[in-house]
Amino acid sequence: MSLKVPERVWWKPLGWQEKVWVTVSLVWCLVLFLMMPLWMAVGKQNNPTETYRVSPARFLETASALIEKYKVGEEKGIPIIRPPRGSDVYLVARMWQWNPILELKKGETYRLHVSSLDLQHGLSIQPLNMNFQVLPGYDYVLTLTPTQAGEYSVICNEYCLIGHHNMTGKIIVRE
Amino acid sequence: MAPSIESQFRTCAVTGLKVHLPAQRLILANAVAAVVFLLVGGILALLIGLTRWPAVQLLPADLYYRFVTAHGINMLVFWIVFFEVAGLYFGGAVLLNARLVQPGLAWIAFILMVAGALLTDWIVFAGKADVMFTAYVPMKADPLFYLGIILFAVGAIVAVSLFFATIIVAKAEGRTSGSVPLVTFGLLTAAIIALFTLLAGAITFIPTFFWSLGWIPTFDPGVYRVLFWAFGHPAQQVNLAAMVSVWYALTALTVGATPINEKLSRTAFVLYILFINLGSMHHLLVDPGLSSPNRIFNTSYFMYLAVLGSMIHAFSIPAGVEVAQRAKGYTRGLFEWLKKAPWGDPGFSAAALSFVIFGFLGGTSGVIIGTMQPNINVHNTLRVPGHFHATVVAGTTLAFMGLTYYVIPLIARREIVGKAWAKYQPYIYAMGIILMILGMNFSGMLGIPRRTWDISYAGAPLAVKFPESVYTTLGLVGIGAAIAVLGLLIFVGIAVASLLFGKKRA
Ligand SMILES: [Cu+2]
Numbered sequence: 001m002s003l004k005v006p007e008r009v010w011w012k013p014l015g016w017q018e019k020v021w022v023t024v025s026l027v028w029c030l031v032l033f034l035m036m037p038l039w040m041a042v043g044k045q046n047n048p049t050e051t052y053r054v055s056p057a058r059f060l061e062t063a064s065a066l067i068e069k070y071k072v073g074e075e076k077g078i079p080i081i082r083p084p085r086g087s088d089v090y091l092v093a094r095m096w097q098w099n100p101i102l103e104l105k106k107g108e109t110y111r112l113h114v115s116s117l118d119l120q121h122g123l124s125i126q127p128l129n130m131n132f133q134v135l136p137g138y139d140y141v142l143t144l145t146p147t148q149a150g151e152y153s154v155i156c157n158e159y160c161l162i163g164h165h166n167m168t169g170k171i172i173v174r175e
Numbered sequence: 176m177a178p179s180i181e182s183q184f185r186t187c188a189v190t191g192l193k194v195h196l197p198a199q200r201l202i203l204a205n206a207v208a209a210v211v212f213l214l215v216g217g218i219l220a221l222l223i224g225l226t227r228w229p230a231v232q233l234l235p236a237d238l239y240y241r242f243v244t245a246h247g248i249n250m251l252v253f254w255i256v257f258f259e260v261a262g263l264y265f266g267g268a269v270l271l272n273a274r275l276v277q278p279g280l281a282w283i284a285f286i287l288m289v290a291g292a293l294l295t296d297w298i299v300f301a302g303k304a305d306v307m308f309t310a311y312v313p314m315k316a317d318p319l320f321y322l323g324i325i326l327f328a329v330g331a332i333v334a335v336s337l338f339f340a341t342i343i344v345a346k347a348e349g350r351t352s353g354s355v356p357l358v359t360f361g362l363l364t365a366a367i368i369a370l371f372t373l374l375a376g377a378i379t380f381i382p383t384f385f386w387s388l389g390w391i392p393t394f395d396p397g398v399y400r401v402l403f404w405a406f407g408h409p410a411q412q413v414n415l416a417a418m419v420s421v422w423y424a425l426t427a428l429t430v431g432a433t434p435i436n437e438k439l440s441r442t443a444f445v446l447y448i449l450f451i452n453l454g455s456m457h458h459l460l461v462d463p464g465l466s467s468p469n470r471i472f473n474t475s476y477f478m479y480l481a482v483l484g485s486m487i488h489a490f491s492i493p494a495g496v497e498v499a500q501r502a503k504g505y506t507r508g509l510f511e512w513l514k515k516a517p518w519g520d521p522g523f524s525a526a527a528l529s530f531v532i533f534g535f536l537g538g539t540s541g542v543i544i545g546t547m548q549p550n551i552n553v554h555n556t557l558r559v560p561g562h563f564h565a566t567v568v569a570g571t572t573l574a575f576m577g578l579t580y581y582v583i584p585l586i587a588r589r590e591i592v593g594k595a596w597a598k599y600q601p602y603i604y605a606m607g608i609i610l611m612i613l614g615m616n617f618s619g620m621l622g623i624p625r626r627t628w629d630i631s632y633a634g635a636p637l638a639v640k641f642p643e644s645v646y647t648t649l650g651l652v653g654i655g656a657a658i659a660v661l662g663l664l665i666f667v668g669i670a671v672a673s674l675l676f677g678k679k680r681a
Contacts, residue, residue: 002358002426002427002432002434002495003190003356003357003358003424003427004270005352006353006357006434006437008353010354014436014439015435018435018439018490018491021486021487022483022486025483025487026483029480029482029483032479032542036471039547040467040470040547045548046547047470049467049470051464075637077636078637097636118313119311119313120313122624124555124556124622124624126622126639126641127622127642129552129556129621129622130552131461131552131556132461132551133400133459133555134463135396135463135464136313136396137397138397138463138464153637153639155624157556157627158555159627161314164626164628165627165629165632165634165635166632166635166636168632168636168638168639169637
């Protein structure tokens with residue numbers, strides 16, 4: 001009984017049912033074990049790793065310069081920018097806004113830099129439901145190619161104090 | 176001269192175990208504290224659940240975030256750790272017919288834990304630490320918030336150490352010989368994981384405490400996340416190992432199940448110690464700063480050997496029940512043993528439901544969302560709480576509830592009051608949790624973030640529109656939470672009434 005001291009020698013061979021079960025489980029675990037590197041290598045997984053150290057002030061400076069240069073409009077006071085095809089694009093996370101609104105072209109590849117000026121935030125692109133952690137001090141580079149035109153919502157899904165549920169942004173993809 | 180040590184023992188009429196009376200008092204004190212914090216966390220769960228239901232949206236935003244913070248800490252830390260300490264004293268002293276070493280120190284540990292918990296709760300409810308359970312820097316709470324957690328952790332480290340010492344002394348004094356019982360062995364693995372979890376907690380929260388006081392100027396948020404999850408994730412592995420131990424204990428108490436192969440079950444527990452801890456990195460899969468090999472290692476790696484441990488228990492525990500039931504003559508057909516199991520015994524039904532929900536909804540969802548590409552679609556959505564409510568709530572909490580139905584008669588020596596209620600309580604609780612988990616998972620798949628007060632984004636400058644179906648799936652979260660909390664309140668009611676008014680047992 002599990003609550004009592006076992007008999008003196010309990011190191012006993014397994015029954016055949018146990019052997020079958022353990023073998024099947026182990027083989028399955030090994031298959032999963034190998035699947036992961038394999039999938040990473042040949043499965044075209046999204047796996048953004050490019051990261052740089054950046055101070056919030058420096059990140060804001062770079063982003064502001066690009067906003068000024070490529071601004072094509074405004075919505076609710078938030079600048080809309082149309083960056084050159086295939087360029088480096090900056091998205092600033094701060095309490096409680098994603099800035100600027102990005103206008104990208106379908107089929108072009110961009111390097112999206114994202115960082116925070118204050119707390120941790122969560123970059124959540126809807127309705128794609130792709131989610132990335134955004135930290136102050138880290139310039140996280142997501143290489144992306146929009147494949148479908150339309151408007152995408154950006155929300156924050158890392159709690160960032162009382163205005164967290166007001167932190168939204170937008171990405172527009174044009175044909 | 177002190178009175179003879181033997182006068183500190185009584186012999187249990189049911190199990191024949193020799194129960195050390197100072198240990199018994201400590202088990203009760205810790206279990207009662209656990210249930211009090213469970214009640215606090217449960218009431219908060221109801222309020223939060225009804226807030227996430229858009230048709231109700233009960234709380235204002237500030238209280239919602241405050242109560243999510245409090246709910247996480249009271250449930251995940253205070254309720255579970257107090258109960259685990261009670262479990263350790265039970266497995267270390269009572270099951271070995273031994274004395275708990277240094278009961279005085281154990282009381283100091285208890286007082287530290289209570290003081291830490293009250294301090295943290297006070298600061299949180301006073302609105303000085305709306306930072307969530309994770310308290311990600313550079314979000315800053317009042318320094319006393321971190322101090323409360325540190326005090327609690329120090330108390331818990333003392334308690335865990337006393338458990339180790341109790342086993343060593345029990346052997347040295349010849350009160351037990353040979354291997355420890357399987358349940359004690361499982362608790363031992365939980366305690367070993369707990370020790371390095373608590374040390375990781377200290378490494379996380381002590382610098383954070385200093386940082387909040389201004390003694391350390393900056394704290395890198397990426398480093399904090401690594402440290403925090405070195406504490407936060409293993410803490411759940413403690414719960415896992417403790418829960419599996421409770422499954423073995425409950426199947427032994429309710430149907431007299433015996434482990435079919437001690438070697439296999441014990442090896443499975445050892446696999447937990449060796450491999451499960453790597454799961455911590457799953458929380459960081461979409462973080463900046465991690466290299467590709469790091470991610471590959473942490474999504475394929477040896478965690479599957481810990482999964483193998485769980486697969487072994489998934490076989491051994493039901494097999495133990497089947498063997499015990501067949502020995503009683505329930506041999507007709509393939510499943511008479513299962514049909515004739517004591518489904519009306521809340522100890523058995525709680526263990527069985529915990530086992531099934533944990534296995535099919537908790538463990539599997541954890542393996543899925545711990546892989547790279549799915550993790551991008553899951554990170555910080557409601558699927559994450561959907562996963563861990565299946566492990567920690569439906570799994571651990573339900574198992575602990577089941578054990579309580581035996582702790583009260585065997586340790587508090589009181590009859591259970593309201594046995595008819597107790598019979599249905601695990602089913603009500605499990606049904607609510609299942610609905611809530613499904614609601615959370617479906618909502619998360621549709622992109623609904625966790626920890627967000629308003630998913631209509633009514634106050635946001637740029638509109639966000641989710642598919643209409645989220646209003647149904649979030650309704651499921653609210654309704655499920657309400658049913659689960661009803662089950663929780665019935666449990667607390669039974670436990671309190673039994674302790675206060677239950678007929679005393681000889
Ligand atoms: Cu945010």
